[in-house]
Amino acid sequence: MSCHKSYITTPIYYVNDVAHIGHAYTTIIADTLARYARLINQDTFFLTGTDEHGQKIEEAAKNRGKATQEYADEISAKFKNLWDEFDISYDKFIRTTDKEHKIGVQKAFSVMYQNGDIYKDKYKGHYCISCEAFFPETQLVDGEFCPDCGKLTSIVEEESYFFRLSKYQDKLLEWYRDNPQCILPKSKRNEVIRFVEGGLNDLSITRTSFDWGVKLPKEFNDPKHVIYVWLDALMNYVTALGYGTDEANMEFWPARVHLIGKDILRFHAVYWPSFLMSLGLPLPKHIGAHGWWTRNGEKMSKSKGNVVNPKEVADAYGLENFRYFMLREVPFGGDGDFSQRALIDRINSDLGNDLGNLLNRLIGMSGKYFDGLVESNLVKEFYRKELDEVNSSISKLEPLLFELQLHKYLEELWRPLTIANRAIDKYQPWSMIKEGKRDETMALNGLIATILAKVSIMLHAVMPKSTNIIANALGFEINPKSFNHIIREDKILAPFKTKKREPLFPRIEKELLEEKKPQEEKKEIKKEPKTLTLIGIDKFFETSLKIGTVVEAKEVKKSKKLLLLQVDIGEDRPRQIVAGIKEWYSVDDILNKQVCVVANLKPAKLMGLKSEGMLLAAKDSSGLSLIIPEKPKVNGTPIS
Numbered sequence: 001m002s003c004h005k006s007y008i009t010t011p012i013y014y015v016n017d018v019a020h021i022g023h024a025y026t027t028i029i030a031d032t033l034a035r036y037a038r039l040i041n042q043d044t045f046f047l048t049g050t051d052e053h054g055q056k057i058e059e060a061a062k063n064r065g066k067a068t069q070e071y072a073d074e075i076s077a078k079f080k081n082l083w084d085e086f087d088i089s090y091d092k093f094i095r096t097t098d099k100e101h102k103i104g105v106q107k108a109f110s111v112m113y114q115n116g117d118i119y120k121d122k123y124k125g126h127y128c129i130s131c132e133a134f135f136p137e138t139q140l141v142d143g144e145f146c147p148d149c150g151k152l153t154s155i156v157e158e159e160s161y162f163f164r165l166s167k168y169q170d171k172l173l174e175w176y177r178d179n180p181q182c183i184l185p186k187s188k189r190n191e192v193i194r195f196v197e198g199g200l201n202d203l204s205i206t207r208t209s210f211d212w213g214v215k216l217p218k219e220f221n222d223p224k225h226v227i228y229v230w231l232d233a234l235m236n237y238v239t240a241l242g243y244g245t246d247e248a249n250m251e252f253w254p255a256r257v258h259l260i261g262k263d264i265l266r267f268h269a270v271y272w273p274s275f276l277m278s279l280g281l282p283l284p285k286h287i288g289a290h291g292w293w294t295r296n297g298e299k300m301s302k303s304k305g306n307v308v309n310p311k312e313v314a315d316a317y318g319l320e321n322f323r324y325f326m327l328r329e330v331p332f333g334g335d336g337d338f339s340q341r342a343l344i345d346r347i348n349s350d351l352g353n354d355l356g357n358l359l360n361r362l363i364g365m366s367g368k369y370f371d372g373l374v375e376s377n378l379v380k381e382f383y384r385k386e387l388d389e390v391n392s393s394i395s396k397l398e399p400l401l402f403e404l405q406l407h408k409y410l411e412e413l414w415r416p417l418t419i420a421n422r423a424i425d426k427y428q429p430w431s432m433i434k435e436g437k438r439d440e441t442m443a444l445n446g447l448i449a450t451i452l453a454k455v456s457i458m459l460h461a462v463m464p465k466s467t468n469i470i471a472n473a474l475g476f477e478i479n480p481k482s483f484n485h486i487i488r489e490d491k492i493l494a495p496f497k498t499k500k501r502e503p504l505f506p507r508i509e510k511e512l513l514e515e516k517k518p519q520e521e522k523k524e525i526k527k528e529p530k531t532l533t534l535i536g537i538d539k540f541f542e543t544s545l546k547i548g549t550v551v552e553a554k555e556v557k558k559s560k561k562l563l564l565l566q567v568d569i570g571e572d573r574p575r576q577i578v579a580g581i582k583e584w585y586s587v588d589d590i591l592n593k594q595v596c597v598v599a600n601l602k603p604a605k606l607m608g609l610k611s612e613g614m615l616l617a618a619k620d621s622s623g624l625s626l627i628i629p630e631k632p633k634v635n636g637t638p639i640s
């Protein structure tokens with residue numbers, strides 16, 4: 001038996017989020033791996049938790065009129081409660097506001113600094129508040145929008161500590177090359193390799209623009225800096241094991257698998273291994289990145305009102321049925337679609353017909369012919385071929401699981417059920433018993449019981465409670481000992497007696513949840529923060545607003561959003577303004593229109609073009625509208 005250690009993690013979930021099917025999916029995969037690892041007697045540590053620092057949390061708390069910690073406590077508890085209701089078998093639930101975590105992050109910062117990987121400099125760049133990340137100009141969409149979330153970035157300059165990410169480029173490439181399985185699925189590994197080959201810039205790892213985070217270690221004597229949320233967050237994987245405090249559990253490191261959604265792959269596959277190399281710690285064995293879920297083929301969004309609430313689905317259809325569905329339905333790494341129809345099909349067909357019904361057939365036949373007794377000692381004598389086929393399928397399973405090919409795992413696991421159902425049709429126990437072949441008939445029941453036993457053990461990590469019920473009906477318990485006997489050593493099942501029982505997976509005839517028709521995106525006006533900051537009139541007049549006329553308009557090449565305008569605001573020459581209005585205004589629409597211009601904005605470059613002002617506009621979900629004077633005005637007229 002392996003004395004292997006299995007450390008399995010989910011990402012720590014961001015407390016500015018509501019738990020959705022994606023969170024449930026990641027966590028259920030991790031739970032399945034952890035349960036399996038325990039079943040094969042591996043020393044297992046399963047970590048989940050919440051990510052609670054950063055500007056967004058600070059702002060969200062403020063908007064709700066709450067203390068930041070209080071807000072974080074509330075949302076963190078929601079995640080924890082959901083996982084408890086979902087019977088997630090985590091060993092630790094970490095919070096980045098935990099004291100031990102903060103100590104560990106500070107220690108890591110010091111160690112990286114001592115190793116020469118941290119230096120102080122100035123940072124100026126395009127910053128996305130929503131993603132809490134800087135992006136190089138080359139990555140911006142249309143020269144100004146965040147490549148990850150599409151929101152407008154702003155130029156931020158601040159003093160910052162930097163991590164020498166560039167130093168690790170070659171070492172990372174070497175790691176990807178020498179460990180073909182380090183990033184799963186493999187297609188994702190190729191994406192990461194291409195990204196790193198493109199060159200790595202050093203990474204700004206502190207912020208001075210907000211306060212809610214881990215401070216630098218005292219010896220730096222630099223209290224205005226807060227450690228970058230991603231360094232803080234990624235460190236949870238080792239601080240949860242006591243890094244920097246009580247390090248006893250560090251023996252679980254390196255992680256066997258970090259499960260993540262594909263949106264955070266770069267942080268895990270590029271930054272995290274570099275941080276670890278700097279700390280002199282071994283690298284994780286696998287980073288598994290899964291895809292997105294849609295609903296009935298449509299992207300889920302709050303405004304469409306079609307977000308799948310995992311709790312609602314589990315309550316209606318059964319938690320374990322939902323677990324099975326998610327793991328069976330999608331190839332890991334690919335995108336998956338949730339529909340009640342597909343879920344019902346899986347429950348009725350795979351679980352009801354193939355698995356549940358087989359148990360009922362066994363109970364029926366053994367009850368009718370043998371007063372409920374099932375003995376398996378003659379299985380090998382009469383059904384060697386079937387048993388060999390079954391064992392060949394079972395032997396393929398474990399590697400599939402740890403390569404995260406869960407849909408293939410379950411597909412392969414269903415083969416023995418097919419073999420069992422086929423054997424019943426082929427050997428026709430009802431005829432055999434009439435011909436007096438009692439041994440053959442008993443052995444056939446034994447074969448079915450053996451198959452059900454093996455399948456329930458191998459399915460246990462996915463459906464713990466249902467498989468316990470099956471095992472109980474077959475007179476044994478699922479645990480590392482029975483795993484060894486029945487799976488590894490192919491030992492015979494002890495004789496047992498069956499009892500009549502209700503079907504395990506009752507047929508579901510119709511959809512159990514009301515399906516909201518995906519609505520039009522709600523016409524939502526961007527909300528002002530609840531607490532308005534009041535300003536004096538002098539502050540308002542710091543902005544110079546003027547009427548102008550668009551005297552020339554051109555499209556900006558390769559840009560879907562930008563128009564290049566010359567706007568006469570009564571100066572000796574027109575101002576050049578690059579405006580992101582092309583989705584709503586054509587060159588012809590805008591030409592000769594009067595507009596309102598912010599005239600004292602610092603010039604900026606967009607797509608390499610100088611922009612010397614900004615047009616006033618209002619935007620809601622129905623589109624963008626320029627603000628224009630109600631009656632024509634002389635160019636240069638001030639607006640007040």
Ligand SMILES: [Zn+2]
Binds near residue numbers: 128131132147148150
């Ligand atoms: Zn963004």
